[in-house]
Amino acid sequence: MAKDITVSNVYPSEICEKISDEFGKLIAFVAHSNEKAHERETSHNILRAESNLRNNVTEKTHKCKVCGFECNLKEKFLRHLRLHSNEKKSVCEECGKAFRDRSKLSRHLFTHTKEKPYICCVCAQTLRDFADLNKHLRIHTKEKPYACDVCSKAFSHSCNLKTHLRIHTKEKPYVCEVCSKAFTQRSGLKFHLLTHSKKKDYVCEVCGKAFTHKNTLKSHLLTHSEKKPYVCDFCSKAFTQQSNWKIHLRIHTKEKPYVCDVCSKAFSQRCSLKYHLLKHTEKNPLCL
Numbered sequence: 001m002a003k004d005i006t007v008s009n010v011y012p013s014e015i016c017e018k019i020s021d022e023f024g025k026l027i028a029f030v031a032h033s034n035e036k037a038h039e040r041e042t043s044h045n046i047l048r049a050e051s052n053l054r055n056n057v058t059e060k061t062h063k064c065k066v067c068g069f070e071c072n073l074k075e076k077f078l079r080h081l082r083l084h085s086n087e088k089k090s091v092c093e094e095c096g097k098a099f100r101d102r103s104k105l106s107r108h109l110f111t112h113t114k115e116k117p118y119i120c121c122v123c124a125q126t127l128r129d130f131a132d133l134n135k136h137l138r139i140h141t142k143e144k145p146y147a148c149d150v151c152s153k154a155f156s157h158s159c160n161l162k163t164h165l166r167i168h169t170k171e172k173p174y175v176c177e178v179c180s181k182a183f184t185q186r187s188g189l190k191f192h193l194l195t196h197s198k199k200k201d202y203v204c205e206v207c208g209k210a211f212t213h214k215n216t217l218k219s220h221l222l223t224h225s226e227k228k229p230y231v232c233d234f235c236s237k238a239f240t241q242q243s244n245w246k247i248h249l250r251i252h253t254k255e256k257p258y259v260c261d262v263c264s265k266a267f268s269q270r271c272s273l274k275y276h277l278l279k280h281t282e283k284n285p286l287c288l
Contacts, residue, residue, distance in 0.1 A: 107131075 062077035063070045071077050079101060090105040091098045094112045099105045107129055110116070116126035118133040122140045127133045135157060138144070144154035146161040150168045155161045163185055166172065172182030174189040178196045183189045191213065200210035202217035206224045211217045219241055222229070228238035230245035234252040239245040247269055250256070256266035258273040262280045267273045 061070050061072050062074060064077070064080060069077075069080055071080070090102045092105060092108055092112075094109070097108065099108065110128040116128050118127045118130060119125070120127070120133065120136055120140075122137070125136060127136055138156040144156050146156070146158050147154040148161060148164055148168075150165070153164065155164065166184040172184050174183040174186050175181070176183075176189060176192055176196075178193075181192060183192065194212040197212060200212050202211045202214050203209070204211075204217060204220055204224075206221070209220065211220065222240040225240075228240050230239040230242050231237070232239075232245065232248055232252070234249075237248060239248065250268040256268050258267045258270050259265070260267075260273060260276060260280075262277075265276065267276065
């Protein structure tokens with residue numbers, strides 16, 4: 001995990017008399033430096049203290065009979081129990097969507113108000129809540145706390161790790177209803193669905209050829225120019241298409257990502273694997 005970026009030793013808060021020595025880390029200081037965030041933090045601390053008094057927090061522990069979760073705060077324990085039921089008491093008055101937790105409703109309301117009270121002190125980007133701000137700060141701190149157990153590749157967000165793991169599990173949860181082709185990401189399915197559409201809104205102004213995807217048109221336009229932006233670092237050969245450049249690089253890297261499920265022979269190109277699979281017919285069950 002990357003180290004957090006630290007702030008200067010003397011960096012007084014505009015809200016109160018605290019200075020950066022009391023924070024030490026950028027993430028903690030940014031959270032405090034946002035005025036509304038600071039107000040909510042103070043309010044939250046008061047409410048938490050009042051809640052502790054109401055619930056008479058003691059050494060007594062409440063244990064969930066379903067999953068074994070334990071805590072000594074009655075209100076928190078009751079909130080946890082709702083996870084095992086379909087009870088959703090907190091309802092949005094704008095759209096009617098219901099939530100088990102009031103805090104999740106509060107976060108949802110920002111989608112209607114468009115309010116973004118949390119400000120990044122590094123780039124001034126505004127965000128809806130502290131959780132989003134915390135995730136955003138990893139862009140600046142380069143922190144990647146979510147590591148893959150299989151290949152050790154690290155990610156800044158848990159959702160990216162979840163998507164990455166499908167490379168190892170071969171899981172493809174997004175399936176095309178037209179041709180049954182499956183994808184690891186929703187964006188891949190969305191892009192694919194355009195191939196079943198007869199709409200070709202992106203037209204080349206040079207030759208009139210039409211495309212379903214904007215990126216495909218963008219790649220096509222390079223064929224009408226002398227530009228070859230994709231250059232090989234090994235031999236300086238240039239390409240108009242990024243896909244051709246990637247295939248060429250495998251000549252130097254010896255990478256063979258396409259593996260035969262029958263005999264485990266590997267290939268650098270998908271088309272080579274497809275041609276190879278023809279050998280595994282009923283008449284030719286083994287590689288020749």
